[in-house]
Amino acid sequence: MSIFLPKYPSVLKLLYPKRISRIEDNNAIFLTFDDGPIPEITPWVLDLLEDYSAKATFFCIGENVEKHPEIFRSILEKKHTVGNHTYNHLNGWKTCKAAYIANTQKTQQVFTTNKFFPETKFFRPPYGKIMNAQARELVEQDYKIVMWDVISGDYDLNISAETCYRNVIKNAAAGSTIVFHDSEKAFKKLREVLPRVMSYYAEKGIAFKSLTDAPLKDQ
C-alpha cells in the first residue's frame, strides 16, 4: 500500500511561500491535469469541462505535446491554461540544476513551436520534487511554480475510485488546487471520479477556473 498525502502539508507552504498551492478565492476550485496530452483521455476531459463551462489548467509534458500537437492546440482553443511539466517528466531530486532548467526550457520551446506564447509561465515539478536551487532559477526566469492543495491519488493503483473521490471531497473547498492526471495510468479512476467531483462542487455553486483567472497576487 503506497502512502500519499491528499493535503499539501502546511509546513511546506510556510517554507516555500513562492510556490502556489491554495488560492484566495471563495467561489472557485482550480482543477489541474498533469502528464498529458494523451489521445482520447485529454479530449474526454475537455468534453466534460465543457459540460460545466469549466476552465482548468493542464501541466503538459513536452514530448507528449510533440506527439499530439493537435490535442495541445485544442486545449488552448478551448481557453484553458497550459503549464510546463518538463519535457519527459524529470525528477528534480535526481537531476542537476543545469539539466533541469534546460529540459524545462526545451518544453517551453515546444509550446512556442505550437504557437503558444504564454503571458504567465506556469510550471509544476513532476512528483512535486524540485530542489531549491532549481526553483530559484525558474522563479528568476519568471516561472510561477504551482504545487497543489489537494492531490486526488487518481494515479495510485492501490486505492479505489471511491477512496479517491472521498479524498477529494473531504479535502477540497473553494480555493483548492486539485491534482488529477490525464494519463493512461489514471484514466480508469479519473473517468469515474472526475464527473462525480465536478457534479458535487457544481451543486454547491462553486465554479471551476484556470490558473490564468486565479487571483494570485504576489505568489
Ligand SMILES: [Zn+2]
Ligand atoms: Zn506528473
